[in-house]
Amino acid sequence: MPAAALVAPATPVSTPEITGYRNLYILLLVCGFILRFGFVLWKKTYIRAPGSTLPFGAEICSIAEHIVRGQGFSSPFVQDTGPTAWIAPVYPYLAALVFRLFGIYSVASAMVLLGIQCIIAAATGINIHALGRRTFGTQVGFWAAWIWALSPIFFRWPVSWIWDFTASAFLLSAAFIVTLDVAEKNTRKLWLSLGGLWAVIALTNPALLSVMPFTFLYAAFVNHRSFRPWFASAVLAGVLFAALVSPWLIRNEVVFGRPVFFRSNYWFEFHLGNYHLSNGMGFSGKHPGANAAVFKKYAVMGEMGFLDYYKEDGLRFVREYPSEFLDLTLHRTWWFWDGTSLLTSFRLDAASARVVALRRGAHHLPDPVLLGLSGRKVSLRHRAGASSAVRLFRIHSLERSTRARPPQSVTSHALTFFPPRT
Numbered sequence: 001m002p003a004a005a006l007v008a009p010a011t012p013v014s015t016p017e018i019t020g021y022r023n024l025y026i027l028l029l030v031c032g033f034i035l036r037f038g039f040v041l042w043k044k045t046y047i048r049a050p051g052s053t054l055p056f057g058a059e060i061c062s063i064a065e066h067i068v069r070g071q072g073f074s075s076p077f078v079q080d081t082g083p084t085a086w087i088a089p090v091y092p093y094l095a096a097l098v099f100r101l102f103g104i105y106s107v108a109s110a111m112v113l114l115g116i117q118c119i120i121a122a123a124t125g126i127n128i129h130a131l132g133r134r135t136f137g138t139q140v141g142f143w144a145a146w147i148w149a150l151s152p153i154f155f156r157w158p159v160s161w162i163w164d165f166t167a168s169a170f171l172l173s174a175a176f177i178v179t180l181d182v183a184e185k186n187t188r189k190l191w192l193s194l195g196g197l198w199a200v201i202a203l204t205n206p207a208l209l210s211v212m213p214f215t216f217l218y219a220a221f222v223n224h225r226s227f228r229p230w231f232a233s234a235v236l237a238g239v240l241f242a243a244l245v246s247p248w249l250i251r252n253e254v255v256f257g258r259p260v261f262f263r264s265n266y267w268f269e270f271h272l273g274n275y276h277l278s279n280g281m282g283f284s285g286k287h288p289g290a291n292a293a294v295f296k297k298y299a300v301m302g303e304m305g306f307l308d309y310y311k312e313d314g315l316r317f318v319r320e321y322p323s324e325f326l327d328l329t330l331h332r333t334w335w336f337w338d339g340t341s342l343l344t345s346f347r348l349d350a351a352s353a354r355v356v357a358l359r360r361g362a363h364h365l366p367d368p369v370l371l372g373l374s375g376r377k378v379s380l381r382h383r384a385g386a387s388s389a390v391r392l393f394r395i396h397s398l399e400r401s402t403r404a405r406p407p408q409s410v411t412s413h414a415l416t417f418f419p420p421r422t
Contacts, residue, residue, distance in 0.1 A: 024145075028122065028146070028149050029125070029126060031122075031150065032121060032125050032149040033119055033122040035149070035155065036122065036159055037118040039159050040111070040114050040159045046114055047107065048105070054160065054161060055110055055114060055160055055161055056162050058076075058289050059076035059086055060091050060092050060163060062075055062077060063075065063076050063084065063087060064095035064096040064104075065104050066080075067096035067099075068099045068104055069104075073089065077288050077295055081298065081299050081302075083303075084264070085252050085260045085262075085263060086265045088164075088203050088204055088205060088262050089203055090204040091163070094116075110162070114158065117159075117162070117167075118159065120158065120170045121170070122149065123170060124148065124166070125149040126145070127173035127174055127176075128141070128144050128145045131177060132144045132145065134177075135180075164205045167204055167205070168207075171204060171208070172201065172211065174197060175194070175201060176215070178190065178194045178197055179218060179219055182194055182223075183222035186223045186226075186228045186230060187233075191230075192240055194237050195238060195240040196241070196244060198215075199241045199245050202262055203244075203262070206263050216238075219234075248262065249262070264307055267307050267310050267311035267314055268310045269282075270310075270311075271311075271313055271314040272286060274325055276320075280332050281332075281335075
């Protein structure tokens, strides 16, 4: 197969087309933002519900609070527990900046952070159009972008939870676009852009790094097949990546006395989905943010000791129940694509909403929650009919799934979003 067939053809774009795309992107951005932020204002998602931290993501905003109070990057579970690497640094520092300017856990801070997320989510529609147009054709890109911009199902995370979900979807889709550009044009500037972008991704959501080698390999393979020099530029991109992430890695080495790869909590999150008789979906009741006994263990043992304990516990499960571990791993991969993870998440939220309803009265609940409560009896055995439709929306689920998912489980999901046209 000719090398040129591996990427979208570099057909010159006429001036009217450029103007048309610019107008389309402005419209996508404006409509996507207005609808999402309008939902924030309409349902007042910037106001904390009694007994809940939402919309403030617990660990991110706890670290941000301690940064603002002069205690450094520490204490992911509200109480003072010392330095942490539980979360990658970009989002906590963003939240800390907003807290410093608008107040810690204030309504104004919530509105600003949710507004930023709404802008990022709206901009993701532009990325979707660009990817769709270059891989599946103009019509697919057009409709995919507008479905993303207008469909309420994609409003969920940016309007309700201050976390890196929305930024992750935007950054990963941007990385795919730059990868196609590098494969097509092979300029040193584009290679460096790819390395720099992956550094930002690593410091925002390291789970996405499992995709990084494939983007570099794809760009290198296409250029190699086209007999274009690429090795030196790829090395420079790698050097730039290493230079940008090294301050954080050095900080972790100095603080904890041992290497910590971006985020420390991998083995604990591994344990949450891998223990005997687990359902494989993770259980928040075993999390230090929700379980006082587990938090006490974290506080007493320290972050590294706590994680070492759960690393050994998780590996012991793999050794003692290898077939159960394999079954859970295969099911998680399948569940991502058939919609189980999305439907289960909706049902869990509905159950939580029901508890709130019993406390506050159902008339206080927003319409989408009431709809969720009314659909709570839908069994997973009915999911097959909806699975085809759910597959259309996996980038939305990627926003959610990358929060606590081990990096290797993200790879197979992300690489199949936008295969290049042949």
